Amino acid sequence: MDGGMAPPPPEPVSYLCGDCGADNSLKPGDVIQCRECGYRILYKKRTRRIVQYEAR
Amino acid sequence: MNAPDRYERFVVPEGMKKVNYERDMKIMNAATFTVQREDHTIGNIIRMQLHRDPNVLFSGYKLPHPLQYKVLIKIQTTSQSSPMQAYNQAINDLDKELDCLKESFVSKCRRNKTTIKE
């Protein structure tokens, strides 16, 4: 009757700092701040999935 | 949003006939050929070839709508011939004309000593 287990805790995702470009690994609930320079705008990295396009 | 896919211009769907023949009920010796997924390239060339046939009284083609990829060719002949005969004759003659053209072109290319694929 129970549909399924609760989803496992998400893996830490790495984000890129907007200023220095350093890799920052963040978990949900972390403060959004670059670990090296303190810049508070972080960008998500490009997906690892291969994207397919029609050349049209 | 409503535009048909580009391949619709030349791919005949399953189950559809490429050429449809319909006799004209009101006029003697007249018929309309509906060619699917073709355009002016075929329509005009067949129509002009039909004009050369003395048995053909009327021949014309039209594309009813630019987004519907079909050509209607209407042929009326004398009682000496039939639209089907005229149509087949026109296509055969065009085929021979293209053979003649190809031969002429290939021989001229050879004379120029140009390498072409055969």
Add this chain to the structure above:
Amino acid sequence: MDNVSYQRFPTVRIREIKDDFLKFELRNTDASMANALRRVVLAEVPTIAIDLVEIEMNSSVLNDEFIAHRLGLIPLTSERAMDMKFSRDCDACDGDGKCEFCSIEFTLNVKCTSDQTLDVTSHDLVPSDQQYPVYPVGFMERAEYGGYEEDPPEQRGILIVKLRRGQELKLRAIARKGIGKDHAKWSPAATITFQYEPEIHINEALMETLTLEEKKEWVDSCPTKMFDIDANTEQVVVVDAEAYAYDDEIIKKADAMGKPGLVNIISREDSFIFTIESTGALKAADMFLNAIEILKMKLDAVRLSMETEENDDQFGELGAHMRGGL
């Protein structure tokens, strides 16, 4: 059955022929045939071009679909195209249209590591091993050419994108056979034109009544160099009949000078001058030959089936009777 034929007998005279340029005269045929050949060269002669792009990594300034679009437009040598099958018609693959019989794979893997801007060109598209090579037009192995700025324009590859230090582009491209009707990237023709051959008739009697000054004035009124005055005989001669752009300037000038009917220009309805320029995907002469083949195939597809002929009640029997049998 009488075997009358109403076919025409076209003739060809070649004026100029190079790998990517062809100029010839086509005579004794109709405008509909000339136009049909023009339309077929433009839209129905098959070539090979990149159709599917799988991007693994792109940190360049252009977005993915932009780069995919540019890759599609790169001309690839397509001698194989006529013998290849269309992806949708291929039986060998599982339907994904990527098998070795109906498609060609390319990879591109570049990363800029120096401070100098790296130009990613068609030279960087590496074909996978196949039996018959399909290359981007003008392809040269990486080792052979210097750099985008150093090479002469003819040897530079087609520029796809420029990369800065740290930017990377990694993708896999699949090229397929297609026709111009589907997408313009598959059209092998850069330009293809035909014009009616003009026939110029100068009214000599009327021309005699002009002074040399008037003749010079009249000859100069033509925007293109069509006529000239022969130094010895002081007669107006035709230099280049085909330079005529059908602009009627000289006719208007003749009327203005009070000499209407000085020249009569008619376009011959059965004589055409074709100019074909290729993108490099196919040779110009091969393009025209393929067009003739394709037009023949189209005409063949449009024939009536025997079924349609017999099913017709009125003419089916007539046809059978005339063919002399049941």
